[in-house]
Amino acid sequence: MKIRQVVKIVYVLFSKITKARPKAYCDRNFLQKEADFKKLKSSLVMKQKWVPYPDYDDRDGWNRFLGPYKNDYICRGEACLGYVWKVVKATDYTAYERSGDQSAMELPYGDNYEALLNLFLAELAEGKGRFTDQIINGVFHCCEMTTWALSAHLRLQKAKGYLPSHKEHVIDMGAGWMASLLSWIYYYLKPLFDNQNPLIAERLHMELKTRILNTYMNNDHFWWMAFDLTPRTRVNNWNPWCNFYVLQCFFLLENDRNRLAKAVYRTMTSVDRFINYTQGDGACAEGPTYWSCAAGKLYDYLRLLYDGTAGAISIFDNPVIRNMGEYIARSYVGNGWTVNFADASAKAIGDAELIFRYGKAVGSEVMTGHAADIRGISNRHPARHAASDRDIYRVLQSMLYREDFAKAVSSYKKAAYTWYPETEFCYITNKTGLFVAIKGGYNNESHNHNDVGTFSLYLNSIPVFIDVGVGTYTRKTFSNERYSIWTMQSDYHNLPMINGIPQCHGENYRAIDVAFNPERMCLSMNIGKAYPFYANVKKWNRVYTLHENSLRIEDSFSLSKLSGANKINFLTWGKVDISKPGTIVVDIQDQRVLLEYEEELFEPTIETVCIDDKQLSDVWGSQIYRVSLNALKQTSTGSYTYTITSAKSEI
Incomplete structure (x- = not known):
């Protein structure tokens, strides 16, 4: 009997004896009930045909897609043409261990990410290859890094300490942010890279496969996966956050149907653990500040799964998913203030565009109306807030729904x-x-x-x-x-x-x-x-x-x-x-x-x-x-x- 099976049996027995299962845990398994492995495998849209954005060479398509924001993207990219890529030093990582300082590592890392994101968006907007050399510099720089994980999360390593280990890889939010961006760069710019030297795209693909694809499939020890639940396990925003980035990488990089199906089903099994742990009333115990990376990231995951299976796998009509979405609207007080229990901030307007997309998917006028209400406060178009969100997918989705959101009507009335x-x-x-x-x-x-x-x-x-x-x-x-x-x-x-x-x-x-x-x-x-x-x-x-x-x-x-x-x-x-x-x-x-x-x-x-x-x-x-x-x-x-x-x- 496998160790994992033994652990599960012990867990179930202990739970029955103590009645101490994780708070709120309920074996709903919505995703696995929606589709078994056979249905999933047959439903997959292969070779990135699910991508809803224009092809790189479709200049008219990009002009329509970006609309009035095209020049903003280009200008931000131009400002990064002379960017000097920053080295994240060993002592930047160990600063967290020595003093608890996360910023020593995260600031240079974040600056590099922002520059690469701006350059990539500028290239998509312009389409002339003008930004390619500097993008290649950034890609090569990232490939040379020992890890893409944030220093505070290197405790996930089996190796002790907070210095990145060359013997193993960690999947966390930082690795997810970077891998997501690099996967989209590979998808869109591989032909441009190959025109200069095929080694560039080959190296990038190898790093993504090694750090993300293989690491996800060959490891169960990351707690956020929640594969080995115990009575004291808490499944939080890390689960949909990391699984979403992993799913995105697989959909953009893996073209073998059987391998892709195994990976996608594995993410479904893991994400079910998060939904199972969330209360049926849909409230986010972590507070509204975390909604964007908890329920909000679950929406991103479900949206991507929907697109990648041509709509065959969808749980958007599930009341629990709707409840999870509406929490962000009901927790908003007004004038930028929100209810802020736990590690949440009292000032959190929320991403109006994300709230609108979620609301539209689940058919919630509460969410779409609230999104329209806060549009004037939260109206930061993607060219300006992409870097802080560190999420290329949300940037592209915001542009995809741009015209629909502009038509949204303010309609939400606060309940008694x-x-x-x-x-x-x-x-x-x-x-x-x-x-x-x-x-x-x-x-x-x-x-x-x-x-x-x-x-x-x-x-x-x-x-x-x-x-x-x-x-x-x-x-x-x-x-x-x-x-x-x-x-x-x-x-x-x-x-x-x-x-x-x-x-x-x-x-x-x-x-x-x-x-x-x-x-x-x-x-x-x-x-x-x-x-x-x-x-x-x-x-x-x-x-x-x-x-x-x-x-x-x-x-x-x-x-x-x-x-x-x-x-x-x-x-x-x-x-x-x-x-x-x-x-x-x-x-x-x-x-x-x-x-x-x-x-x-x-x-x-x-x-x-x-x-x-x-x-x-x-x-x-x-x-x-x-x-x-x-x-x-x-x-x-x-x-x-x-x-x-x-x-x-x-x-």
């Missing part, structure tokens, strides 16, 4: 509530401009923060009580030191410290008895189990109720022992005034909110939290404030009530 019963996210709003986002869940979600039971409140689309988000990623962010970072801790979320103790990390620390009543606009949950045993919590029921002009929060609790002081924390970036007993005033951008509390139970304090991380300061400025209601007396049972209302600002 959106309830994700499995992921336990809840958004509720009213006609006076209050929008509240609340989460239950558990403290081991992908990109997790210890934040069970927290909320964010917006007034007229302006955040008032906030989830600060996450700072710049370093090695520490994804190490066992993660929860020493203040942004990850529950005491820097809108949550209580019970007996002076914050929440703990782990899948067992979660909300229970979570229930939403849409008639009362009320969400209730017991968050007591999100705290460690030494917090001595028997229960802590938190109830959120949105009224016509206020949000009421009620905490009722029972403690087995009094071992510290209760403290109720609220984070804001507004100007705070606690001078009036019983009322805290928060002013922000011409909005005023009053937080009323029981003055006989609490003493309020303010802590200024200075922000020196640019990723956070770009959103919130140089500082935020933690307002704490400190319990004046400890009791083993009791209840607290806080009421948040909007008021006219006097700023």
